[in-house]
Structures are given as structure tokens and as C-alpha cells.
Amino acid sequence: MNTAELLKSCYLCKELNVQELNSLADIVLIRTVDKGEILFLQGDRANGFYTLLSGLIRIYKASPEGKEYTLHIIRPGQMFAEAAIFSGEVYPANSLALEESVVVFFAKDRFVNLLANSPQISLKMISALSGFVRDFNQQIENLSLKEVSARLALFLLSQAEASGQNKIVLDTSKSELANSIGTISETLSRNFRKMKELGIIEIDGKSITILNFDKLKAISEGEKV
Amino acid sequence: MNTAELLKSCYLCKELNVQELNSLADIVLIRTVDKGEILFLQGDRANGFYTLLSGLIRIYKASPEGKEYTLHIIRPGQMFAEAAIFSGEVYPANSLALEESVVVFFAKDRFVNLLANSPQISLKMISALSGFVRDFNQQIENLSLKEVSARLALFLLSQAEASGQNKIVLDTSKSELANSIGTISETLSRNFRKMKELGIIEIDGKSITILNFDKLKAISEGEKV
DNA sequence: TAAATTACTTGACTTATATCAAGGTCATTT
DNA sequence: AAATGACCTTGATATAAGTCAAGTAATTTA
CATH class of the missing domain: 2.60.120.10 (Jelly Rolls)
Known part of the structure; x- marks a missing residue:
């Protein structure tokens, strides 16, 4: 180079x-x-x-x-x-x-x-x-959201907003994502499952589709999952 | 102005x-x-x-x-x-x-x-x-240290280093300090007490004296309290 | 100085999440 | 096709830290 x-x-x-x-x-x-x-x-x-x-x-x-x-x-x-x-x-x-x-x-x-x-x-x-x-500054704000679900919701929303789509394709491994939102892969996995069960998102490998924006927004603002 | x-x-x-x-x-x-x-x-x-x-x-x-x-x-x-x-x-x-x-x-x-x-x-x-x-960047790193005790130890060490003294005088309320290291006042209070009991620090109102730098450093690096 | 407000501390309880351990899935190599 | 290894998921458990509630100390106001 x-x-x-x-x-x-x-x-x-x-x-x-x-x-x-x-x-x-x-x-x-x-x-x-x-x-x-x-x-x-x-x-x-x-x-x-x-x-x-x-x-x-x-x-x-x-x-x-x-x-x-x-x-x-x-x-x-x-x-x-x-x-x-x-x-x-x-x-x-x-x-x-x-x-x-x-x-x-x-x-x-x-x-x-x-x-x-x-x-x-x-x-x-x-x-x-x-x-x-x-x-x-924003990231510091976000990291102090105590619940992983809130940080994950925020991540998903910001990705969707940035691309203008409701389908997100991860460009990193899930472990890396976990790390970047301040948690570990196991906890991320469980959070994904919970959101899936509640019909908020759909997951297929690295692609995630948001089905319920409003609910996701509520979670990002602190609502319990 | x-x-x-x-x-x-x-x-x-x-x-x-x-x-x-x-x-x-x-x-x-x-x-x-x-x-x-x-x-x-x-x-x-x-x-x-x-x-x-x-x-x-x-x-x-x-x-x-x-x-x-x-x-x-x-x-x-x-x-x-x-x-x-x-x-x-x-x-x-x-x-x-x-x-x-x-x-x-x-x-x-x-x-x-x-x-x-x-x-x-x-x-x-x-x-x-x-x-x-x-x-x-540093602050983001620090916030992802999972234990409050580690973040508190880091805060104390950095304050002491900055002033070159082993006595720190807080320039904010303890609630604000709690917030800035990503926790709440009760948890901060309990952490202070623990460190005091272990003879690591001495507290008098807003002034904190570090008695054991090495131990504090170990805690900041993840050692259990 | 007393009253009132605010800040801090402490205890009992609950819960989210990390840890440990095991198993599953997928892609790549042999 | 079997084997390897990386990554992910799931369960069981332990624990740090948040919540709620009550009390104490410190500061401000009257």
C-alpha cells in the first residue's frame, strides 16, 4: 500500500x-x-x-x-x-x-x-x-443504557435508518457486534431469540429483518422485553 | 459574557x-x-x-x-x-x-x-x-469494563495522577460521579465503603485519600474486590 | 435555631447478565 | 464424505448491580 x-x-x-x-x-x-x-x-x-x-x-x-x-x-x-x-x-x-x-x-x-x-x-x-x-459522544451515551436489549434495539434502528431499509445485513460476526454494543455473544444470542419470539425481528444468518419498528423503538427507550 | x-x-x-x-x-x-x-x-x-x-x-x-x-x-x-x-x-x-x-x-x-x-x-x-x-475513545474503553469497582479505581487513579497527589477532592456530587462512571449513587456508595474497609482509601466528605495504589491498580485491571 | 430540603448511606430483595459447559451449524479442507 | 475448526446457540448457575425503602447526615431556608 x-x-x-x-x-x-x-x-x-x-x-x-x-x-x-x-x-x-x-x-x-x-x-x-x-x-x-x-x-x-x-x-x-x-x-x-x-x-x-x-x-x-x-x-x-x-x-x-x-x-x-x-x-x-x-x-x-x-x-x-x-x-x-x-x-x-x-x-x-x-x-x-x-x-x-x-x-x-x-x-x-x-x-x-x-x-x-x-x-x-x-x-x-x-x-x-x-x-x-x-x-x-453518542456512543458513550448509548453504552450507558443499562440493558443490552436497549443497546441492541438502538443498533438495529440506526442500521435500518442509515440504509433506509428494514433489512439489515451484518458486516461483522455476531461476536464482534456483541462486543461493540458492550456485551458477549451468548447474551446477544439470547436477546436476538427473545426479539424473534416476540415477532419484532426475523433472523436468517447475518441478515435481520425488522418487523415491528415501534416495539423496537420502545425497547431502545428502556421498555422491558 | x-x-x-x-x-x-x-x-x-x-x-x-x-x-x-x-x-x-x-x-x-x-x-x-x-x-x-x-x-x-x-x-x-x-x-x-x-x-x-x-x-x-x-x-x-x-x-x-x-x-x-x-x-x-x-x-x-x-x-x-x-x-x-x-x-x-x-x-x-x-x-x-x-x-x-x-x-x-x-x-x-x-x-x-x-x-x-x-x-x-x-x-x-x-x-x-x-x-x-x-x-x-478512552472513555468508551473504560465504560466497557464491566465492574463498577474497576471503573471507580480507574477514576481515582487518573485523578490522582493528574494532580500528582494521593488526595483527591471531588468537584462534583457523588451522584454525578456515579453517573459519569456509568452507575448509580447507591452502588458507588457501597464500592466506596468496601474500599474503605479494605484500607485502600480513606474518605472524608468530598476528599478521598488513596492509601494503597497497587491494590487500586489491580482492581482497575479487573481483580475482584 | 429550627425546619425543610437535599445528598448520601445502608439493608433487603430482584434481576439482568456474565460465566461455565455442552452441543449445534456451517464452511472449508482433506 | 468425513473431519476440522470457527462461530453460534442453549442451558444451568452465580453474582454484580439495580430497585425499593428507610434512615442518617449535611446543607439551605426561614
């Missing part, structure tokens, strides 16, 4: 078109970091920020007494060390690869230059990130 | 300094929307995007058959209708104030102009939003 294609997987670049991705690709540096390797240390001169393409990075500080504490665990797609580039000239924390990782380095000078010349790119980045902020 | 101060509460503007906020303030329009009022309709010409300062906005579409469905519920701090400004020239959905709301309108032309002249502002906006994306 070329650099532009790789970049696309970052939250930051989600809205960019091929041309824009290419102009970004020209100014970044892609680097592989081995498991256990240090990417930068607290106090190192900070000339830019990073995004993570794959792997896992730990950002941590060491207190004067020598105790370490974790500030962030960085997951693929995320940007990190961006605070450094204007709050000061050095990284305020250490970073360590918890797994073999691929990172993208954005040199501050070149990045600012690019933004100055293409405000359209700024706009798209801001927009993309705002969208994620909104979605994650 | 003046416009610049109001703007500061948006995710977008979190990193901006007074001067930058002022230059933004010069190009935006603040508007109050009554409960039940429509801000824009699907198909309306889109010259810019919004952020919400207070209130609650529903973004929804109407299907050809006349059925409505909600795309997003916008909460204070969030940006909305930003997709419109480059994907097309019209808003792709309707927006309705569910409560009396205060919104900020950013005209696209003026905003792009500002970004082009001050790439520093772009950089800070991108950085601020990236930070929120990371934090929310």
Missing part, C-alpha cells in the same frame, strides 16, 4: 480525497517501531506530531520519585504528541511501543505550510474530527 | 488563546433558537456550519414516505452541519431545537479565510479535536 492509502485510515484524514492525501503523503514520514522501542522521551525536542497506523503506543510520565504512570494508550487512527508542538518545544512525556507499530510523523513546519496553502484540507480535517467527536 | 468567552466552550476552540478567540468572534454569528424552532431544512442552501453553545438540537431526515428519523442529537460543545459545506451546497437534513438553544454560525467563506491567514488556528483546532477523539 502506498503512503496516501495508509494515511486514509487516520481519523484526521478520513475526509480527504486522493489528491489531498497525496499532498500530505509528500510531507510525512512513515516509520516502524519495534515492540518495546521508545519513540521519544520526555524532554526530547518536539518538531512534530504523530498518528498511529497500527500497533499500540503507551504515553507515560515518570515522577521525580521514579514512579511511572500512563497518560494514554494510543490506538490505530489516533493522533498523539500533538500538544507538544505548540505548548512547548519538547515532548512532555515518554512514548513506548507496546506492540510492533507503524507511525506517521508530521513535521510541524511542513504541516503548517500545507494548511496555510490549502485551507480546504484544514476544513476537512476539522470536519472529520468533529464528526468523530459527535459519534463517540 | 462576550462572544469570545462563549466560543471557548466549544470543543473546536478549546486550545485557542484570547486573541485567536477574538479573531474568531469577529466572523461568527450567535443566535438563539426557541424550543421547537427549525434552524434549517433539508435542501436549504448551506453557507456554513454551526456549533451548539447550550440547549439541544435534533438532526433528522424525512423519508419519501414521510417517516422521520433522527440522525444525531447535538449537545453543547459540538459542531454540526459541517458535512454540508463541502459535500454539497445544501443541508442534507433538517434541524430542530428540542430546547431553547444558543448556536454559533460559522460562515464558510469567512472561516476558510481565517484558516488560510492563521494556520496556527487550524493547528490548534485539529489538535483540540484530536485530543477529544482520544479521550472519548
